[in-house]
Amino acid sequence: MEQFKVLLVYPNLMLVSTLPNNIALLSACLKKDGNDVNLFDATLYCTAEKSNDEMRVERMQVRRFNIKEQGVSLKESNIFSDFKNIVDSYQPDLIGVTVVDDTVRMGLELIHKAECRQKGIPVIIGGIHAYFNAEYLIHNNVVDMVCIGEGEETLVEVCRCLRNKVTFKDVPNLLYKKNDGSVQKNFIAPPLDINKLPFEDFSIFEEQRFYRPMQGKIVKTLPLNFDRGCPYNCTFCDAPAIKNIYKHTKGLPYFRQKTIPRIYEEIKFQLDQYEINYMYFNSETFLAMPLKKIEEFAEMYSEFNLPFWCQTRIETVSDKKIKLLKEMNCDRISVGIEHGNEHFRRKILKKNFTNAQVVKAFEIFNKNEIKVSVNNIIGFPDETRELIFDTIKLNRQIKVDSVNGFIFQPYTGTELEKYCIEKGYYLSPDIMSREEGTPIGESVLNMPQISKDELNGLLRTFVLYVKMPESYYPKIKKAEQLNKEGDAVLAELRDIFFEKFFN
Numbered sequence: 001m002e003q004f005k006v007l008l009v010y011p012n013l014m015l016v017s018t019l020p021n022n023i024a025l026l027s028a029c030l031k032k033d034g035n036d037v038n039l040f041d042a043t044l045y046c047t048a049e050k051s052n053d054e055m056r057v058e059r060m061q062v063r064r065f066n067i068k069e070q071g072v073s074l075k076e077s078n079i080f081s082d083f084k085n086i087v088d089s090y091q092p093d094l095i096g097v098t099v100v101d102d103t104v105r106m107g108l109e110l111i112h113k114a115e116c117r118q119k120g121i122p123v124i125i126g127g128i129h130a131y132f133n134a135e136y137l138i139h140n141n142v143v144d145m146v147c148i149g150e151g152e153e154t155l156v157e158v159c160r161c162l163r164n165k166v167t168f169k170d171v172p173n174l175l176y177k178k179n180d181g182s183v184q185k186n187f188i189a190p191p192l193d194i195n196k197l198p199f200e201d202f203s204i205f206e207e208q209r210f211y212r213p214m215q216g217k218i219v220k221t222l223p224l225n226f227d228r229g230c231p232y233n234c235t236f237c238d239a240p241a242i243k244n245i246y247k248h249t250k251g252l253p254y255f256r257q258k259t260i261p262r263i264y265e266e267i268k269f270q271l272d273q274y275e276i277n278y279m280y281f282n283s284e285t286f287l288a289m290p291l292k293k294i295e296e297f298a299e300m301y302s303e304f305n306l307p308f309w310c311q312t313r314i315e316t317v318s319d320k321k322i323k324l325l326k327e328m329n330c331d332r333i334s335v336g337i338e339h340g341n342e343h344f345r346r347k348i349l350k351k352n353f354t355n356a357q358v359v360k361a362f363e364i365f366n367k368n369e370i371k372v373s374v375n376n377i378i379g380f381p382d383e384t385r386e387l388i389f390d391t392i393k394l395n396r397q398i399k400v401d402s403v404n405g406f407i408f409q410p411y412t413g414t415e416l417e418k419y420c421i422e423k424g425y426y427l428s429p430d431i432m433s434r435e436e437g438t439p440i441g442e443s444v445l446n447m448p449q450i451s452k453d454e455l456n457g458l459l460r461t462f463v464l465y466v467k468m469p470e471s472y473y474p475k476i477k478k479a480e481q482l483n484k485e486g487d488a489v490l491a492e493l494r495d496i497f498f499e500k501f502f503n
Contacts, residue, residue: 003036004163006155007092008204009083011099011107012043014074015051015067017212021225021282022127022151023098024200029152032198035159038090039204042106044072045079052440053213060463060494061404063216063502070211070218084114087121094162096155098127101411104137111142124158126151128238131245132413134175138183149173149188149245152197190251194228195262199269210274214309215332215371215402216502219278222270226263229255230284232313235350235415236338236377236408239284257289260296267304278331279308286333287316298324307331314353317361319368326368332401335361336375340394341387348380348416355394362398371401378462379408379443379455381420388458395466405462407443407455420445453482464493467501 010023027037056062075082087095095116097107111123125137126147134146147154150173157171168176172189202210202222210220230239243254258266270276287294287310310325311334325333337358339345346352365372374395378388395403410417410426420426425445443455457480458465464476472493479490 003034004094004159005036005038005090005092006030006159007087007090007095008037008039009095009097009107009110010039010041010043011097011103011110012041013052013102014046014048015043015053017043017053017067017072017209018221018280019202019205019209019223020098021200021223024202024204025152025197026096026098026155027204028198028201029156030159031201033156033159035156037201037204038086038092040083040086040110041205041209042079042103042110043209044075044206045082046074046076047079047106055440056404058494059405059460060467060497060502061402062213063402064498065213065216065218067211067213067218070208070220072208072211072218080110080113083110087114087116087119092121094159095121095123097123097125098151099125099129100127101129101409104129104133108140108142117142122162124155126155128242129412131238131242138175138177145174145176147173148175148185150192152192153189188245188249190249191228191246191254191256193252194225194256195258199266200225202270202274210276212280214278215373219307220274220276221278221280222274222276223280223282224263224266224270225258226281226283226286226289227255227257229253231255231288232285233350234338235348235419236380236411238411238413240415241413257293260293260300263297264300267301271304277306279304279306281308281310283310285313285316286310287312287321291318291320294321294324298328301328305329309333311335314357314361317364319364322364322368322370326370330370332371332373333365334373334375334404335365337391337394338375338377339380339387340376340391344380344383344387344390348382350415355397358394359397362400366399373402373404374398374400375404375406376462377406377408378458379445379450381408381410381416381423381425381445381447382449383408383447384449385454385458389465392462392465403463403466405459405466407441407459409444454480457482457486460490461493464497467497468493 008023008026010020030037057064099107116123122144123142124145124147125143130137130146131148134148137143137146154171154173161168168174171186174186176184178184211218212221233240246254307329309332338349342355376391410420425447443452461476461479475489479486479493
């Protein structure tokens with residue numbers, strides 16, 4: 001009997017290069033159940049004028065790099081023609097598309113232009129965007145099913161139903177069109193035990209996809225998930241809303257962590273498969289682990305000792321934990337401040353640490369010689385220029401290797417998205433016609449107290465305001481201008497910055 005064939009589609013932004021654990025895990029689950037899996041990955045297609053990392057270089061957030069030194073190059077062919085060709089040649093029995101807010105438009109367009117509906121190939125959409133836009137997506141004429149919860153078991157069950165020609169009535173986490181055109185919403189299953197899932201299957205990705213820039217260096221990277229979910233409730237993040245989806249289910253909580261023995265087996269398995277020189281530890285808050293568990297991990301990881309990246313929150317930083325990170329060969333850590341005004345940060349973002357805690361945490365990082373990238377967001381609803389400069393002032397009080405400034409985006413499902421819609425700053429419902437934005441791109445909010453142009457000018461000069469002496473401020477303000485004069489001043493200041501701070 002021929003294997004059931006599944007084509008996974010990853011409509012990624014251009015050269016956003018970290019390998020997606022979720023796609024690799026779906027492939028592993030499908031193969032474990034006897035299915036054949038193929039992948040269409042949009043990452044290496046020229047779908048924009050500049051990649052996110054190239055824009056971040058221009059904004060002085062990361063060091064200059066040359067991805068081509070490891071043989072990574074963009075495909076010259078047309079993404080839509082190539083996708084249509086793989087659909088026609090592979091002839092999948094099911095197409096599964098994973099989307100977020102930034103990629104849903106591309107995903108739907110790929111399916112539409114490949115004429116999957118005319119070919120009779122069923123299409124299921126999943127991913128974080130699908131959690132909160134399922135009703136909208138299911139009424140798109142190219143979509144047959146939407147996964148409205150964790151997808152590993154759901155996708156496998158959908159394949160079994162299609163193979164055996166039975167209905168989807170018992171498939172968890174599924175919204176689907178019935179034969180009569182009506183829509184059926186199935187039950188939400190409890191969160192999965194992530195320690196029992198198969199090891200991720202990265203073999204479906206091209207060799208080039210393992211390479212990514214890391215502050216000027218090109219490293220061959222393996223991402224490893226430590227947990228799923230987040231214990232915190234930031235209003236700009238989807239995690240609290242996802243927790244709400246599962247609050248009525250019985251079983252595991254949405255935030256789950258892997259055991260150290262499971263992590264050990266996973267690292268060992270993956271390093272036996274691939275020649276890797278850098279680890280990318282995926283966890284919303286890596287140091288949320290108790291100290292004892294971090295000590296257990298440190299002892300275990302000494303067998304591998306590869307340099308790694310991770311991220312955490314200010315509240316989780318302690319001298320003992322950071323000392324352990326250093327001993328484990330932590331190359332770099334990212335920490336989110338997001339905003340420098342304590343009242344605004346607490347009231348609007350629901351992040352309750354103090355500025356004194358921020359300063360203390362970075363003293364600990366510096367004492368242990370850990371390189372830190374600090375994350376900030378500007379353009380929050382109701383934010384003013386003065387509030388943005390509170391964030392700049394706090395950043396000037398700490399010593400870090402690199403500074404990130406991102407534009408706030410009202411991602412679907414978040415508390416702040418609802419707030420922006422209520423205030424009239426943002427019109428959301430029509431996915432295909434609404435204005436698009438990414439944290440690397442421009443603001444999509446229309447607010448009375450600060451214009452989009454002013455926000456975008458502050459975005460491109462944010463790092464200069466943080467790092468350069470205040471005597472440069474009049475010149476930096478000129479560089480905010482989105483015109484030829486501003487561009488020329490910005491280019492001059494950028495050269496000074498790279499020579500002084502990123503040499």
